[in-house]
Amino acid sequence: MKKWLGLVILSCLLILASCSSNDNNNKVIKNNTKGDKEKVTIVPQDDSKDYQAIHSKTPSQTRGYIGYGVTNRKDIDEMEMGLMTLSKEHFNPDKYVFQEGRYLSEDEINGMLQRKSKKNPDGLNPPYGKGSNIQEKAMNSPKELSYVLEQDYLVKESDNKYKLGGVSLAISFNSVYHDKVMDSKGQTYDVDKPLDPNKVKANAKNYAQKVVQRVRQNKDLKNVPIFVTLYLEASPDSLTPGYFFNKAYVSQGSSDIGGWNTVNQKYVLFPSSNANDKYKEDAQSFDKFKSDVQSYFNNYIGITGEGYYKDNELSNLTFNINLKFYDKTEIVGFTQYVASLLQNKFPFDRSIPVQIYIKSNQQPEAVIVKNPDMDKPFVHVYHQ
Structure with missing residues (x-):
């Protein structure tokens, strides 16, 4: 599906969902792994090659949270729509329906994005480096991991019940480390440091393995297949988005990423x-x-x-x-x-x-x- 039409269709689907949420013929019962049930609306796809979408009156707890780690709107759009397109390879729209990520919480995502420290020993970004002040320390040890985007793909269990069938992740990385850091006196400093894209991409697979292991710790995501993609962001002021560069499929119940495949695309x-x-x-x-x-x-x-x-x-x-x-x-x-x-x-x-x-x-x-x-x-x- 072409990029522009995909964006327009997704917008139309969301509008249609809000308008048709009172239509009993569209309501189904969705089963999640917690065992509770929720009435939702299944929005039919405009094109047979696209996903039907699940619309819920209860928004995802991470709705809009991607802006915490990804600042360029072009990157946000490309990550969301691009991940959906790439997911079709493993989660066929004929069988699966799309739902925005609902299992990883803000705390879980933020815990991965934070620097490793005594206060946050599980952070995946490196601790501050050496330097005479907080700005130098940040510059000497830049953050590479910027966000973990979740998308859920559900399968029909019976006539009116859906359950989680797979999860897709877009793990994004900085090409420019752009941040604000605060010293012990509350003074903030801007940090802008271009990163070596080859070095970032070489480190990305190690980050991804740790992300998958962390995701598996979520009790709702222990056993479902996970499709993993790696994305290099553009600079914050770029007029074009970044790009996906690798993808991998993690089998049901596994925490190990085996082989990687190259994604050859760019703007x-x-x-x-x-x-x-x-x-x-x-x-x-x-x-x-x-x-x-x-x-x-x-x-x-x-x-x-x-x-x-x-x-x-x-x-x-x-x-x-x-x-x-x-x-x-x-x-x-x-x-x-x-x-x-x-x-x-x-x-x-x-x-x-x-x-x-x-x-x-x-x-x-x-x-x-x-x-x-x-x-x-x-x-x-x-x-x-």
Whole structure:
């Protein structure tokens, strides 16, 4: 499922769930490993390749907690949606339904993310290093592990009962150690230290083994299969997200991660030196499209692109166009012009899904979507 449509569909499913929670035909009884029962709603998938979602009136206790460890919104979205996509390899949507993580508590997650110390001997991040002050001590021993994201996949036990069938984890790591540390006097200091990505990724497997062992200590997660993924975050101010780089499957009841498999995917920003150096043809295509877009107005039009590469092949394109408009007719005319470029003069391969977001002073004005199976782009102009 394409990234943009996946985000839209998930949002629609959640809205549908809240609207249909009083529909008795959708209510089921979910069994959890604690033995208690809860009435929930099963939200049907929009596409047969996607998961049905479980909606509960009781939110997960870790709802929104990911922001504690992952600061870039791009990374949060990619971790959540990317983990769901990767999970399909082991938890088939034909058999499993999706539920946000409900078994690991904030205390359990936070206990893993903390530095190892006398106060927190079970912390997985390293203790403070040497230094004359707390800032130096933090810089000399940076945190690598940033978050542990849980997703649950349930299977139908009978006509109206579901039970936990598997758990997926996205274990994320810093590419930049960005933190605030406090000394004994209550004074805070900012820490920003770029990390060697190769070193972080080499250490990640050891962290992951410890995370799985810790997860197995949760009595509700002792015996279910666990799908583990490793994710390297982008820098906090990056316009593109980081990427998954390894995955592994831990069998039911096991605490040992056997072999790892490589996940070959990444996001590339256009324009950028990275795109010019490593993806020259695509960078030239972006420049051509940008020039065609900017020819519509004499004044400056800001445009950036984000390319998603899977197994070194461009698999998805997203463009953000920002321009100051003075009236609605300008927005409509410009949107129609960009849609015509996408239909008739687009320099990229037409088999690549494309999403274009048009903004004015950072406020959304229009969206254009073109997938390979569409004869014409989908165009929507917002009416505010």
